[in-house]
Amino acid sequence: MLRVGVLAVQGDVREHINSLTSLNVAVQKVRNPEELKTINALVIPGGESTTISMLTKRVGLMDPLRKFVKDGFAVYGSCAGMIMLADEILDGRNDQETIGGLEITVRRNAFGRQVDSFETDLAVKDFDKSFRAIFIRAPWVERVGESVEVLAAVTTENGSQHPVMVRQGSVLATAFHPELTNDNRVHEYFVQMAKSVSAAN
Amino acid sequence: MANQNNSTGTPRVKQGMAEMLKGGVIMDVIDADQARIAEDAGAVAVMALERVPADIRKDGGVARMSDPDMIDEIIAAVSIPVMAKARIGHITEAQVLQSIGVDYIDESEVLTPADESHHIDKWQFTVPFVCGATNLGEALRRINEGAAMIRSKGEAGTGNVVEAVRHMRTIRGDIARLKGMDKEELFTAAKELQAPYDLVAQVAQLGKLPVVLFTAGGIATPADAALMMQLGADGVFVGSGIFKSGDPAQRAKAIVDATTNFDDPAVIARVSRGLGEAMVGINIDTLPASERFAGRGW
Numbered sequence: 001m002l003r004v005g006v007l008a009v010q011g012d013v014r015e016h017i018n019s020l021t022s023l024n025v026a027v028q029k030v031r032n033p034e035e036l037k038t039i040n041a042l043v044i045p046g047g048e049s050t051t052i053s054m055l056t057k058r059v060g061l062m063d064p065l066r067k068f069v070k071d072g073f074a075v076y077g078s079c080a081g082m083i084m085l086a087d088e089i090l091d092g093r094n095d096q097e098t099i100g101g102l103e104i105t106v107r108r109n110a111f112g113r114q115v116d117s118f119e120t121d122l123a124v125k126d127f128d129k130s131f132r133a134i135f136i137r138a139p140w141v142e143r144v145g146e147s148v149e150v151l152a153a154v155t156t157e158n159g160s161q162h163p164v165m166v167r168q169g170s171v172l173a174t175a176f177h178p179e180l181t182n183d184n185r186v187h188e189y190f191v192q193m194a195k196s197v198s199a200a201n
Numbered sequence: 202m203a204n205q206n207n208s209t210g211t212p213r214v215k216q217g218m219a220e221m222l223k224g225g226v227i228m229d230v231i232d233a234d235q236a237r238i239a240e241d242a243g244a245v246a247v248m249a250l251e252r253v254p255a256d257i258r259k260d261g262g263v264a265r266m267s268d269p270d271m272i273d274e275i276i277a278a279v280s281i282p283v284m285a286k287a288r289i290g291h292i293t294e295a296q297v298l299q300s301i302g303v304d305y306i307d308e309s310e311v312l313t314p315a316d317e318s319h320h321i322d323k324w325q326f327t328v329p330f331v332c333g334a335t336n337l338g339e340a341l342r343r344i345n346e347g348a349a350m351i352r353s354k355g356e357a358g359t360g361n362v363v364e365a366v367r368h369m370r371t372i373r374g375d376i377a378r379l380k381g382m383d384k385e386e387l388f389t390a391a392k393e394l395q396a397p398y399d400l401v402a403q404v405a406q407l408g409k410l411p412v413v414l415f416t417a418g419g420i421a422t423p424a425d426a427a428l429m430m431q432l433g434a435d436g437v438f439v440g441s442g443i444f445k446s447g448d449p450a451q452r453a454k455a456i457v458d459a460t461t462n463f464d465d466p467a468v469i470a471r472v473s474r475g476l477g478e479a480m481v482g483i484n485i486d487t488l489p490a491s492e493r494f495a496g497r498g499w
Contacts, residue, residue, distance in 0.1 A: 008224075009224070009461055010223070010224040010225050010245065010461065011220075011221060011223060011224060011225075012217075012220040012221055012223060013223070013224070014223070015220060031462075046220070046221050047221050047222075047223070047224070047225070047245070048221065048222065048225060048245040048246070048281055048282070050240065050243070050280060050281055051225055051243045051244070051245045051281070051457075054243040055243060055457070055461055058243075058458065058461075059461070059462075079221070080221070091280065092280065093240070093280060108280060109280070113302045113303075113304055114218055114282065114303075114304035114305065114328060114329065115209065115210070115299060115302060115304075115327045115328050116209065117209060117214045117217075117218065118207045118208060118209045118211075118214060119207070119208055119211055119213060119214055120206045120207045120208070121206040134213055134214060134217055135214075136214060136217050136218050136221060137218070137221075137282065137304070177217060180213055180217045180220065181213075
């Protein structure tokens, strides 16, 4: 049976729990390696990525989470969660560690400061209608590896395109925050993904 | 952004920013070095100001918005969000802070109020605002003016947590009382709280404020921070408590760890060891009314 954990060291944990609960899946917080053992899918919430990175390390979850991703469990990260899953970060702290596992390079705060934060109608692959996506001091993806599928991208003023929703195997990431809306389609997508992954395991 | 569907400064974008700070510690800093210490400790944001509240108390005089140069230096020094304070009702200070690119404005009673009857119309700004409150009515009046985040006021610069506790308990108690009220009772509650009915009804339905609720004012130790989290705060502002103590770097880290692990006494005990001197506190009873910040704001 699917049991989804939400990494709960800092950030908008409650919003992800609410989104998942409304999809009738079992949800719990993950704050230490013990709690990681009882789940088979994980969400890394939005928050401050430098803080989440440090605290993940301090509570002893960094290496267990790397193994969790490597073992092929389904993992989804939004915003700071996307940064935590990226193999490479630009504009981060020099010592900022990530869990990794997603073959992408992300740029932190790529859209600018909070006054540049925005919401927009985003076309997402396989969604019949656009998704109202909320970007808060959000990152974007600058480079994707060969096996990474781009599910949504935004076009900036100078015409350059940047992926903001990507998937590689069992790992999903968005630069925006579906958990801040009542639209559950991204979480639904993740739950379906997690179910097929756990069936395959 | 080229897309005309893009909107900045919407309530969801402003309130959402505060959601991202939850479970975190926001630290007062007066220069780039302190900002780096705060970031290294795991702060989710820093508050740039010229003098910490303890020094504002000591020095007296009019406390104003910080020098834009100093805020720029702090913005350049760290990658986490940078907040700054404007005086209550000082529309222009807020406009200046928005133009510099601060990520959040604190319309703060710690600075000397510029207007003794009006707060800033915060709906006019793209940048989000946090405001202090001592009770639910005050919190809802600020939200009605456009505040996207609330913090309990406490009594800043005292190192004494008693007022933060009082304000957090009052806000949470006021919310608890609304639950289970019928519509007639909610109309009366709105009148008594001096707050708009729609917001009062929303709080009754949600069982919490419609925005994030942090705590502030007098938090000096890891145990203080954890206490406020146990009382229902979504996160913690620490002002003078860190950089007026013996070992700021270690204390900052300890307060972050205590905030994350607020329900685990063993962790709080561990991080509370060997921190050196805490800031010297002030007993609030000995403060004359004119020197209390929490009474500022209307």
